[in-house]
Amino acid sequence: MKTLLSFSENRFLQVVLVGYFLVWIATSINPLDRQVWAIENILVMVLVTILAATYRRFTFSNLSYLLIALYLSLHAVGTNTGYAQTPIGFWLKDMLGLDRNPYDRIIHFAFGLLLAYPFYELVIRTGNLRGWPAHWSPVSIILAASVGFEVMESLVAEIVSPGTGPAWLGAQGDEWDMQFDLAAALLGSLAIMPFTYWEERVATKLGSPHE
């Protein structure tokens, strides 16, 4: 049973929030391409606003907030230089002998890995789902959200940079870029599923329903 803390009492969440805020400031000061940075931050603004506005009505666990903050931090790093040019990505490329900057792929994987759990929490607490639908729904949501994101991305690309096609999105010449992205998100969310089963088992043992 989680005790619901008000924000002013929740020291952990305050630290997480400050941490993310610092990352966000650092990556927003001097981005390589201000337009790309702005576009990439639209969804962040929407998401953070929703989380803040619904905090009282629906408070996630601190674990979920930590995961969300981690994901948003990784995303913020990508927005600073544009995903295809992240220094960490280039370093990984050299280290592992890859033929492309893998940073965007990693973030797609992280999208599944880090956000499946918050979705799981949302689904079991507000949707009252139990059993396998509860464990599979987050996977489905992650993949569907990725699909929605890819579709939206293609629309944005055509508006902002018509004719340049997937290159503008940092496909880096890979014709299966989108499919790899989807697969990465799917694998990330599947990796979290055993954890949700384990957590459910522990919660049942302790005799407390998910709350």
Place this chain on the structure above:
Amino acid sequence: MSKKPFRERKLLQILCASYAIIWIIAAIDPVKRSDWLLENLLVFGCVPVPIFTYRRLPLSDASYILIFLFLVMHTIGAHYTYAEVPFGYWLKETLHLERNHFDRIVHFSFGIMAYPIQEIFVRITKAQGIWALLLPSAITISFSGFFEIIEAVVATLVNPQLGAAYLGLQGDVWDAQKDMGLAIVGATLAVSFGYKPIQRELGVSLNKENQKAG
């Protein structure tokens, strides 16, 4: 939903028989046997599901009609390797399109499968409200995305040189995105229209109007 056994469901029998006949005709002499086989893996994988779960989870006539229509279109597409469906050519001529759009129509129709998926999902989970809309469409859309992944894997296995062209992109760089976009539109429509009849049919929510009318 209908509690009637299969032998009393005339419409369902007609749908099954019609599909069997259509499938056989399409299977006799497809334009390209290897494509036909590949496309039919989907049929072999999916058709047994409603059959074997029929006793536990018989669906409404509306769901079966939609599944039937989707399967018929897919079967026609499989027969003509999608890119060469005559109806698509006819549309291309009539509307002066750049390509045969039959595959796009079927991707949209796949989105409509959110209706039966919603029925199954709501029956199993008793979901109501926003989740009864969001999750069935998410499931449908995620299948559409999963299908694109599988397609990529298959294309790489079958013909690594040809790559993405193998999938009948017909030169469109956003082909996969458009396909999935149409599935999203179809799924959104299907769950919106499906919500009320499905909730009512399954007696999950007894709305007051019904009680008055009853």
